[in-house]
Amino acid sequence: MNTSNLAEALGLGFERTALPQQQKTTIALKNVNISYGTFLAVKDVSLDIYERQVTAFIGPSGCGKSTVLRSINRMNDMIRGASIEGEVLFNGHDLYAKDVDPVLIRRKIGMVFQKPNPFPKSIFENIAWGARINGFKGDYDELVETSLRSAALWEEVKDKLKQNALRLSGGQQQRLCIARTIAVQPEVILMDEPASALDPIATGKIEELIQELKASYTIIIVTHNMGQASRVSDHTAFFMVDKQRTGFLQEYAPTEQLFLNPGHKRTEEYISGKFG
């Protein structure tokens, strides 16, 4: 099938800036295997995440994309029996080295979850809190405003900062969670299906936001929505699952290339919706 026809047929849009010539690797995964107890969830993943670009992880359910995502900010530590082999390097440092403190990592590598989970506090407090426990010494009002602006939420909530965050709509709550993550000044933001619990309009706003955020942050987004992946990301990693239900990395390429000219038959089948 003609690739550009395929693109049109799938309704994929490509409006992105060209990739910079020099790409610095922020996060590098080298031969990563992750197990839950005796079950091997993900095998032999190696890929580089580039600075200030959006990388999407796509694939059928159960292929381990969320597992890999969580291993980057060591949230897998919370799961009993989870173990990892291989290297996860952040700016060259091994995140799983013996003397590394996971708590510090999570300030630098933030996470936004699928279901918005603001604290049952005021909007102001939600944003200020993370900064406060990490020893922020600056002006909190300024920090809150900057974060909310960066999350495209300032105009909507600037008059009600003291209001309980739970009273915001789903889409607003999710942008609040993004603002909260930004407030502690991470370098990388991990997003685990950030728009899957939102309606289409809110989803659109989040996708716009991601495009703006990538100017300052490296973003990795897990999504099951291929349209979203193609709209939003610069690079896409396609994960598959083998007969033992272990996930692996099938193909990793710049997004335009992966969607228009997939290297593997499986990739093409997934993209054209033959399975999922």
Place this chain on the structure above:
Amino acid sequence: MQTQTLFGTDSDINVLMNKRKKIGLIWQVVFLFAITLAILFLLLLLLSVIDSTFGYVALRNEVEPSSLIEGKTLIKEFSRTELENAAKANLSSGILRRVESEKPLAQRSYHDLVSLLEQYVIKPKVLKTWGLWDSLTQTRTIEAYSLSENGSYLTFKSWINPQFFLADQSADPLHAGIRTALLGSLWIILITFLFAFPIGVGAAIYLQEYAHDNRINRLLQLNIFNLSAVPSIIYGLLGLAVFVRAMQSFTSGSMFSALTDSTANGRTILSGGLTLGLLVLPIIIINTQEALKAIPASLRMSSYGIGATQWQTIWYQVLPACGERILTGTILALSRALGETAPLVVIGASTFISVDPTGIFSKFTTLPIQIYQWSARPQGAYRNLAGAAIIALLILLMVMNSLAIYTRDKLSKKKRLEL
């Protein structure tokens, strides 16, 4: 970025991180300490009870066995014929006559004769008692005491023993037992069960299966919750005013002309059982409701689907499905009633009765009340008796709880097999 430095330099961050971690560790120690304290309290509680129940007793006999038969200092050294002769020779005529008429001396067992002589002739008196800890660690002091008191001797006593369960209330600590109290407790629990179980389960069935979600029924729910949290002594006051006083002709049995003695009043087992019944009623209702809630709607739907009526559904499908949970909860509620003291004191449990309860119109005392009375008396021996009675109560509660767990396991296993 400029704002990057607002979080401080790398060493600032490290210092802060160390402080945060230290705080975490300190609190973890605090939490463990709290758990240890709580467990410690439980241990101390049990140990103090055990401590009272075993120990040395210093006794002094009013009449020494050696004065009855020369050369023998302990009554256990007497032969059976010697015992019989000693009894005939030393019991007062009145007592001898009564004892003979109950059962002739010649037919009595060895043990019987020993206890007769002890009770009426030798009459050991308690001088002082010690707890288990003291008995093990202060033996020298104890022996010194015994030597200093003329004619006294020591014996190591376990205050809980089979005799303890069979003897009735007695002014003499050596011969006191919990039989009357135990029977009173059991009688009362029976009445409590007969009253509270059908009404409680019935009310719960109504609230859960029949009632619509309107204001009245939500008020009923709130009301039941409040009743379950009312202090037990208030139920005592209620019972006193209603059962003992207002319904006296009913609860004393005079209405049915079943008077057992001339001083009939409403302070009977029936009143006690009904009062405790009111107390456990909210608990049974709440527990049954929870059990009914746990049965999924699909079971009811499938029953209606084949044309069963509501009651048929409840009786044949829902209740069997959660029956063991209802039963378990009821047994646990009854074990709570077993330990209740305040309401029954207010109702007017008898302070001293020597007659076992014979029916629901009898006067009564219960095991917790017996513990209360013995605990309140300053003389040392009563403390030991209280400890023994507490162990008896705890054993009884353990039996009831085991029964509850056993019922639950047995019935649910039966259900699983039937699948």
Place this chain on the structure above:
Amino acid sequence: MHERPIHPFGKRKRIHERIIETTLFLFAMLSILITVGIAFILIRESYLFFSDPAVRLLDFLTAKKWQPMIGLFGIRPLLNATLTTSIIAMAVGMPIGLFVAIYLSEYATDRSRGILKPTFEVLAGIPTIVYGYFALTFMTPLLRTIFGKANVEIYNTASAGLVIGILVLPMIATMAEDAISAVPKDLRLASYALGGTKIETTFKVVIPAALSGLSATFLLALSRAIGETMIVALAAGAGPKLTANPFEAAETITGYIVRISGGDVSYNSIDYNSIFALGLILFIITFTLNLTSRKISSLFHQEYD
């Protein structure tokens, strides 16, 4: 034959179903009857009490002496002793119970939780009379040893208060643990993802989120402590005394009721009526606490369901 055919799906008159439903309804209504009964009895007997010329309502609430023999009926000594024991009890029970709950909910492994939770259920099932015995035979001598026999009377409110604290400890731990566990995991994850430590997450996110559940726990435990009878009856003392010293003997409201009703009291005496008036006060206090607790707790469920 002009009989109307019986419609196959017509409504059958099922009388016995109606009877059953009505009977069960009456059973449920009995619970209302009990509450009404309690209120009625307490109010009526209290009315008799207050209408006695020897009693004046204002004095009842404010006077400092309770000596029925000479016609003095001021509730303050009894109320004061009740408050003393309850405050001591909550000061012991609430912190320890809360810490135990935090440990069980956030730090304990499944295995240790499996051992600890049944332990607390055992503690919760011990009758209060045993605690009363413990107060008299262990706690009081302990206090007397620590603080000196001259300073601590044989009957004192401190001993009773401390043991009441131990009594409510399992209840607080259980309810608090429920409240803490009910806080959604999402919130904890959010906190960790921002770089919060475990203790920061617990104290600054989880506990505030569980606050209404914890408040409900506090109120319910306080109500329990106030209504406690046997521990104070055995260990706190007989005879009302207004004192701020917890090492002195003093009688609480519940202790007084149980002492008077346990003795010989004739039905129409002012003594008999007085225990109902006191019962009414007790009922009002605990009822208010329970109701407030329930209200707070339902607000809590609204947030998270």
